Amino acid sequence: MATAVACAAALAALTVPAAGTPGRTGGAPGPERGSGGPASPRWVPRDTGAPQVRFRGLAAVDRRTAWLAGTGGTVLRTTDGGARWRNVSPPGAAGLEFRDVTAFDARRAVVLAIGAGEASRVYRTDDGGTAWTESFRNTDPRAFYDCLAFFDDTVQAEGLRAVLSVPLRSDSEQLGVLYVADRSAHDFLPDDVALLQSLADIAAVAVTSGRLLARLEEQDGAPRPDAGRAEPGPPGPARIQQRLLELALDGAELDEVLDHCARELGGALAVYDRYGDTVGASGHVRRPHEAELERAYLDLHASGVPVELADGTWMATLTARSDPGWLLHRPEGTGDPGPPELLLAVANVVSMVLELRRSAPADHQWRDDLLEDLIGIHHPAEVAVARARRLQVRLDRPHIVLIARPDAPVAEQATAWATSWVRRRQGLKMTREDHVVLLLPGDDPAAMAHEVSARLSAALEVPVTVGAAGPADGPESIQRFYQEAMRCVEALIAMGGEGRAACARDLGFLGLLFAEDYDVTEFVNKIIGPVIEYDTQRFTVLVETLEAYFQAACSPTRAAELLYVHPNTVSRRLERITQLLGRDWQEPDHALELQLALRLHRTCYAAQVPDTGHFAARDR
Incomplete structure (x- = not known):
């Protein structure tokens, strides 16, 4: 009973009267009338009647209506401010653990069950729990579902049927939430979640870079006390970061970006991941001792600004949440490393490249x-x-x-x-x-x-x-x-x-x-085009001779009989054909293509030229 009473104590909001409202609820003492002060809130335990259940989800709709969800597939509902609770659990859900519940009114609610594999499910009811519909069942053993969130006004206005959200974080700072939605029913797969998280990580770096860029632009644009207008000079950190960001977003690889960054900073750069392994470098940077690196890394996270090491190397942290490594900059000689904001800008751009590469x-x-x-x-x-x-x-x-x-x-x-x-x-x-x-x-x-x-x-x-x-x-x-x-x-x-x-x-x-759209004319011209052109220009009959030659089973004598010419005439014509088509035209593969091209040419010629009923043989 202690568990039920302790959980029911969280329902005090249902029984707390508004400030200054006279009257009492239950037997708890109220504020003295006439004291001049506002009424203090009171906690009133309510017995749910389910002492064996550990409740994880609570949805208070109004002062009288609330829904509870917990272990053993249990869902309870009250419509009288917690005086009585009705068990409206989904049938067949006794083995499930409900972690969250969202209620819209006394009849409509959605509950989330968590667990391994198919134990993670979503149920909804539209009739106060009399009937439940299973609207989602997980099939990915790697998935973990923590809570439910609804955006009623936006969902209704846009007609959305599916929404997925992931956090927008930079290091330990929560920047916001990134949402993706669909107006049709859609099951988001683990790969979809991973992709959206990659986009969120890139967006987080962009937000961080944008904030830094705005701060740098303010510094770049600050009026100088000794001049009425800015004198021409090297670009400020804001413009350098803008140029590097454009390079990164254009698809440049990490080595190319590091080379550009090294030129802007002057000196050498090296990038390390969270495990201390080198990710990329431009020039040579001596790796400091592990103890010094660890101290500098802690200082970085505490101060948020680049830290100088004992040998003059500067260290800046990366803002990529997926790989919070660091960047080392070794200035040329003993020169000035430049403003800290510039090194931070470079670190942000490198973080952007790493996130883009991770999302590739x-x-x-x-x-x-x-x-x-x-x-x-x-x-x-x-x-x-x-x-x-x-x-x-x-x-x-x-x-x-x-x-x-x-x-x-x-x-x-x-x-x-x-x-x-x-x-x-x-x-x-x-x-x-x-x-x-x-x-x-x-x-x-x-x-x-x-x-x-x-x-x-x-x-x-x-x-x-x-x-x-x-x-x-x-x-x-x-x-x-x-x-x-x-x-x-x-x-x-x-x-x-x-x-x-x-x-x-x-x-x-x-x-x-x-080929469905093969150009027959192009094929014919490719195979016997030189012979056709020769006939056209010189009024010869080499095409007809080729046809007769193949019809006569490649016998010049029989071809001469078909053409009513002397065999020597056929031989001279075949020599001319060899000059036009090459010496391999009688090879089996080429000969087959020649015969097909001749047939296609004859078909096209017959379709274009009317039959005169007469064709005179010419001895040329």
Whole structure:
């Protein structure tokens, strides 16, 4: 009974009369009337009737209505100020532990159960606990749920169905909360929470940098006592930090940022993580003794300003919450290290780069998801374009789809290479079990296929077969070109061309089978274009001779009979064809393409030129 009474004591707010209100509740003594002072609050224990329950959640709606939630899957409700409590627990929840409850009125409430795996659940009721609906059940064994929070006015005004929030912290300071919401029902996965926390950490560094920037700008803009206007000189800390922030947000790597920072400060820089391991450096900085580092680190957190070490090296703490390491600056010679604000500004920029680098995997996942959607075309084109624009990918420009299939199980190395490659070229990538898909800006699929094959083969030290298609002129065509690039890869492998690269046009007549929009005229001109042009300019019949030659099973004598000319005439014509097409035109693969091109040319010619019913043989 002691537990129930102790928990019920927290319900005193339900029975405390307003200040100055006459009358008493229960048997507790009240303030003396006429004393002139306000009525003091009183605690009145209320028995819940559930002594075995440890209550963790309390939601007081008004003076008469409140909800309690606790162990054993217990939910209690009172509508008479705590005089009587009704057990309205969800059925089948006896094994759950309810940590939090949020109530909107006497009929509507939401309770949160915590525990490992599926023991974390959310229930809601709209009829005072008569019936409950399970609205969420956790499936991630790593997840931990602590409390519920509702934003009723905003949620109703915006029509939100799902909200996720994470804290905005810098070191030990709570800066605020970052929210993400969806107007449709959405289950936030652990990766979503990790991504939002990464964004919150970056935002926290930005807030800290912004505060410092404002303070530095005030100092930079302060009037000088000895001059009516500012004289030209080196930029102040605020402008330096602004320039470095722009560099970091443009995607510069840590080494590049450190080089710029070292030039601005003068001297050498080194960055260490929380464990004391070197993260990056520009120039050489001697590492101090561990005892001195520990003392300086404590001084840093106590004062918040850079600390000078015994050898003249300066130490500043990083503001990245995920990696609260430190930065060492060794000024040139024995020169002035500059204002402390400048070193703080540099530390903030380095923190920003570290947070951006930590959130890079989440950004890569977004890019992978976008390409997955483009290939599957799960969303309208305008939605894909908007998502791509946020990732700095311009889908309104020509893009090439490439599929790279290494000749060995090296998926992890191939993914790492592809991630770096597409980042520098503002493209997209995704990884499948045995191949990597790339979407890169460009308009020459053949050249890009050969470049990717060469570079990826060198990086992985195994042959890499690459098929390419495009250029895609919008999100709607990416799926089609993906399928075409895949057919090119399969054709190369089927023909024993592992380690080669090709697009549909490189595959000759096979490209006609694989490409949906293959240009037949271009294929014909590529294979027999020089012969057609020669006939047109010199009024010869080399095309007709080629047709007769293949029809006669490559026999010049039988071809002469079909053409009603002397065999020597056919031989001279074949020599001219060799000059135009090269010596390998009679090789089986090339001969097959020639025969297909001749048939296509004849078909197109017949469709364009009316039949005269007469064709005279010419001996040329």
